[in-house]
Amino acid sequence: MTQSHDISCDCRAVSIRLSGAPRVRGHCHCQDCRTLLDVPYHSVTAWNPDQLEVTQGGDRLIEFQHPALQMKRVFCAECGETVYNTNAMDWRVVSLHLIAKNNDGEIPDDLAPLSHFHYAARIVSIDDDLPKKD
Numbered sequence: 015m016t017q018s019h020d021i022s023c024d025c026r027a028v029s030i031r032l033s034g035a036p037r038v039r040g041h042c043h044c045q046d047c048r049t050l051l052d053v054p055y056h057s058v059t060a061w062n063p064d065q066l067e068v069t070q071g072g073d074r075l076i077e078f079q080h081p082a083l084q085m086k087r088v089f090c091a092e093c094g095e096t097v098y099n100t101n102a103m104d105w106r107v108v109s110l111h112l113i114a115k116n117n118d119g120e121i122p123d124d125l126a127p128l129s130h131f132h133y134a135a136r137i138v139s140i141d142d143d144l145p146k147k148d
């Protein structure tokens with residue numbers, strides 16, 4: 015059976031199901047993530063479009079198309095939480111923070127970060143044992 019994870023926003027109006035293994039899991043230090051989300055780096059899982067199914071509240075999701083980037087931020091109209099964002103490859107990018115909030119504060123083993131990437135573009139340095147890729 016395919017592994018899946020059910021994720022809801024803070025107010026539970028919107029739920030999504032992530033199926034299979036993510037394309038990428040780790041910490042992204044690129045400028046685009048910073049610009050879209052106003053975070054110093056983005057701790058993510060990234061999925062193909064067909065691996066993310068909106069199982070509840072699809073009509074409560076609002077897409078913000080960034081004016082300068084090929085990225086969208088998709089958030090709940092009720093609580094404002096970003097449920098996922100898209101990138102230039104149209105992957106579905108789901109925050110590890112949101113995933114942890116839905117799993118008693120823990121990141122499930124099969125979604126745990128494996129590396130840092132775009133590390134040369136970082137604005138903060140991380141002292142951990144994960145590989146750092148540029």
Ligand SMILES: [Zn+2]
Nearest residue numbers: 023025090093
């Ligand atoms: Zn919500």
Ligand SMILES: [Zn+2]
Nearest residue numbers: 042043044047
């Ligand atoms: Zn990034």
